Amino acid sequence: xxxxxxxxxxxxxxxxxxxxxxxxxxGLTGPFTGGSSSMGVSMRDGVKLAVDEIxxxxxxxxxxIVLVERDDEAKNxxxxxxSQELVNKENVVASLGFINTGVALASQRFFQEAEIPVxxxxxxxxxxxxxxxxxxxxxxxxFRTSANDIIQSGMIAEEAxxxxxxxxxxxxxxxTNYGQLxxxxxxxxxxxxxxxxxxxEKFNIGDxxxxxxxxxxxxxxxxxxxxxxxxxxxxxxxxxxxxLGWKVPMIGSWTLSMASFIDTAGPxxxxxxxxxxxxxxxxxxxxxxxxxxxxxxxxxxxIPSPVSAAQGYDSVYLLxxxxxxxxxxxxxKIREALENLNEKVEGVVTVYDKPFSATDHEAIxxxxxxxxxxxxxxxxxxxxxxLEGDKALRVKKKS
Amino acid sequence: MSIFxxxxxxxxxxxxxxxxxxxxxQLTFAxxxxxxxxxxxxxxxxxxxxxxxxxxxxxxxxxTFTAYFLMLPVVLAFGALQGTVVEWLGVRQAIKTKSEAGWxxxxxxxxxxxxxxxxxxxxxxxxxxxxxxxxxxxxxxGIRIQxxxxxxxxxxxxxxxxxxFFNRRTIQGKAVxxxxxxxxxxxxxxxxxxxxxxxxxxxxxxxxxxxxxxVAPVTLTGATMGAVLGLKAFAVAIIGGLSSxxxxxxxxxxxxxxxxxxxxxxxxxxxxxPGLVLxxxxxSLRPSGLFGKTTIKKV
Numbered sequence: 001x002x003x004x005x006x007x008x009x010x011x012x013x014x015x016x017x018x019x020x021x022x023x024x025x026x027g028l029t030g031p032f033t034g035g036s037s038s039m040g041v042s043m044r045d046g047v048k049l050a051v052d053e054i055x056x057x058x059x060x061x062x063x064x065i066v067l068v069e070r071d072d073e074a075k076n077x078x079x080x081x082x083s084q085e086l087v088n089k090e091n092v093v094a095s096l097g098f099i100n101t102g103v104a105l106a107s108q109r110f111f112q113e114a115e116i117p118v119x120x121x122x123x124x125x126x127x128x129x130x131x132x133x134x135x136x137x138x139x140x141x142x143f144r145t146s147a148n149d150i151i152q153s154g155m156i157a158e159e160a161x162x163x164x165x166x167x168x169x170x171x172x173x174x175x176t177n178y179g180q181l182x183x184x185x186x187x188x189x190x191x192x193x194x195x196x197x198x199x200x201e202k203f204n205i206g207d208x209x210x211x212x213x214x215x216x217x218x219x220x221x222x223x224x225x226x227x228x229x230x231x232x233x234x235x236x237x238x239x240x241x242x243x244l245g246w247k248v249p250m251i252g253s254w255t256l257s258m259a260s261f262i263d264t265a266g267p268x269x270x271x272x273x274x275x276x277x278x279x280x281x282x283x284x285x286x287x288x289x290x291x292x293x294x295x296x297x298x299x300x301x302x303i304p305s306p307v308s309a310a311q312g313y314d315s316v317y318l319l320x321x322x323x324x325x326x327x328x329x330x331x332x333k334i335r336e337a338l339e340n341l342n343e344k345v346e347g348v349v350t351v352y353d354k355p356f357s358a359t360d361h362e363a364i365x366x367x368x369x370x371x372x373x374x375x376x377x378x379x380x381x382x383x384x385x386x387l388e389g390d391k392a393l394r395v396k397k398k399s
Numbered sequence: 400m401s402i403f404x405x406x407x408x409x410x411x412x413x414x415x416x417x418x419x420x421x422x423x424x425q426l427t428f429a430x431x432x433x434x435x436x437x438x439x440x441x442x443x444x445x446x447x448x449x450x451x452x453x454x455x456x457x458x459x460x461x462x463t464f465t466a467y468f469l470m471l472p473v474v475l476a477f478g479a480l481q482g483t484v485v486e487w488l489g490v491r492q493a494i495k496t497k498s499e500a501g502w503x504x505x506x507x508x509x510x511x512x513x514x515x516x517x518x519x520x521x522x523x524x525x526x527x528x529x530x531x532x533x534x535x536x537x538x539x540x541g542i543r544i545q546x547x548x549x550x551x552x553x554x555x556x557x558x559x560x561x562x563x564f565f566n567r568r569t570i571q572g573k574a575v576x577x578x579x580x581x582x583x584x585x586x587x588x589x590x591x592x593x594x595x596x597x598x599x600x601x602x603x604x605x606x607x608x609x610x611x612x613x614v615a616p617v618t619l620t621g622a623t624m625g626a627v628l629g630l631k632a633f634a635v636a637i638i639g640g641l642s643s644x645x646x647x648x649x650x651x652x653x654x655x656x657x658x659x660x661x662x663x664x665x666x667x668x669x670x671x672x673p674g675l676v677l678x679x680x681x682x683s684l685r686p687s688g689l690f691g692k693t694t695i696k697k698v
Contacts, residue, residue: 033518033522034524037524038524175668202666202667202668203667203670204627206626206627208413208614208617208619209409209412209659211409211662211663212409212658212659212660212661212662212663212667213662215406215663219402232525232619232621242534242535242536243536243543243544243545244405245536260524260525263527264525264527266527
């Protein structure tokens with residue numbers, strides 16, 4: 001295997017020297033400034049790390065990968081502009097990124113129409129990968145390497161009700177698309193376990209006082225709070241509970257791992273739990289290597305958003321494998337290669353063995369993420385036994 | 400009962416935040432009949448300057464409490480300067496030419512510029528402001544309140560009293576009051592009214608900057624913190640009446656308490672509705688506000 005790899009690399013290097021071939025251009029979009037920038041920047045850094053490694057090893061098909069980076073500022077309209085630029089002006093071969101569900105839904109149709117594959121590596125809205133599903137469309141160019149909201153809400157319900165035995169959950173969700181679609185998914189997941197939330201409360205982005213929401217939950221006798229919101233408001237919930245002198249566990253979507261929640265809630269946020277595809281723990285050799293490389297490259301100890309970094313890193317390797325298999329940069333061939341990937345790709349999150357098919361564009365299934373827990377300003381595994389021994393590496397279920 | 404009281408207490412502390420910002424609207428309206436629509440941004444940029452200052456001071460191994468008090472003069476001076484700039488660039492010319500809408504566009508534009516500057520200097524993340532008081536809440540007969548919330552109420556009232564005292568007891572303050580009651584007559588009496596207006600803008604942004612560092616330990620600090628608060632405060636100023644200092648305090652309390660009450664007893668999804676309904680009612684029944692003086696515009 002190793003010899004074969006070396007041989008390929010050698011061949012690739014030689015052919016590269018012989019042709020000095022054109023680089024392969026990939027788009028890279030996400031919010032690198034603003035409220036969700038910790039996710040965007042970590043994703044970008046994960047992607048760049050993978051691209052550097054691939055380029056150092058000779059590139060793909062003897063061609064170097066070049067990234068065209070654009071900051072979408074989490075704004076739908078900016079995402080649309082950038083996508084048009086990437087498709088029409090930069091002529092990218094494929095695109096990586098999208099952190100925000102709204103931006104993804106508004107932007108990815110340009111790639112779909114131009115038959116350019118998109119690797120969604122962070123956005124979680126359930127509909128993203130199904131926006132252009134066959135049979136309504138001839139082929140779907142949208143792929144995903146993150147855990148979607150149906151998976152996450154199912155896990156949250158399972159953890160709260162089955163594993164921890166809570167009977168009276170209260171749902172607190174923000175009034176954005178993310179929060180309200182998540183609330184719907186969560187209510188449905190709870191209904192499957194014959195549990196009805198005692199209350200489902202709403203708040204706006206920028207709200208600073210959660211007294212009314214929390215008192216309603218408290219008076220309804222809630223024994224756990226399930227959340228679907230983003231960092232700053234989640235911190236206000238944790239701080240509000242401390243103010244009211246009422247403490248029940250918080251379990252919610254993966255945004256509870258955002259640095260803006262952990263840092264602003266401080267000790268009040270300790271104990272919050274959320275599904276994570278990757279936790280910054282060296283539980284496999286690949287993860288160890290990734291964490292060390294990231295820390296060295298960006299000179300940090302704590303990865304701001306480990307999940308985004310790992311999913312970003314993996315999405316590059318999946319794409320590179322597909323381009324290699326397609327033998328070129330034709331979008332249609334890359335899509336076909338992704339849908340029937342022969343090479344097993346060893347990623348940080350999992351080992352991808354035929355991650356996609358013509359009808360399934362989700363690389364992550366509900367058995368892959370584990371629960372993380374906020375403890376002393378970091379996310380640690382909530383149930384360390386989940387990552388022990390052969391359970392550390394969780395691979396996609398065969399359908 | 401204790402829940403009802405808890406809601407009242409939370410409503411008061413939220414309402415006081417609105418009131419103190421609305422007070423800034425009232426200050427400039429009294430003297431010049433113009434408003435700074437960038438009041439929320441004045442609050443935001445004051446809070447961010449305060450954050451940088453306090454972090455520098457804490458870096459000099461000062462305690463948070465001492466650092467907070469040493470930071471206040473810096474923030475107040477910055478607020479005064481910022482207000483002066485707004486008046487010079489945005490309002491002076493409009494008043495001179497008696498333009499009806501020029502100052503509206505100009506203050507909105509300046510507000511947007513301040514927001515963009517803040518985004519570039521401090522980034523767009525919400526940042527935590529170090530709290531000078533312990534963050535653990537106190538309990539009185541089962542009602543929980545954070546020390547900082549008490550400080551907001553005291554600080555806001557203290558600031559408004561200081562401004563009222565200044566207006567009534569000092570010669571410069573009397574010039575402000577004279578300009579407020581009749582600008583032309585005050586000008587004929589030898590008061591430099593354009594300087595009084597500049598001063599009222601400086602004072603208004605100063606109160607906004609002070610409000611910013613007062614509320615920042617409870618909310619969070621960031622380039623977008625001004626937008627929502629500025630808008631709510633505007634509603635408060637209209638409910639209470641733009642010509643009355645007492646009016647904006649009462650207006651703030653009314654809005655704050657209705658919000659928390661509606662949130663609890665009706666639905667958190669409709670939290671903002673009753674306040675806006677009240678706003679419409681006041682506008683149709685008493686356009687000058689609950690406490691405003693009705694003025695008859697003679698043509």
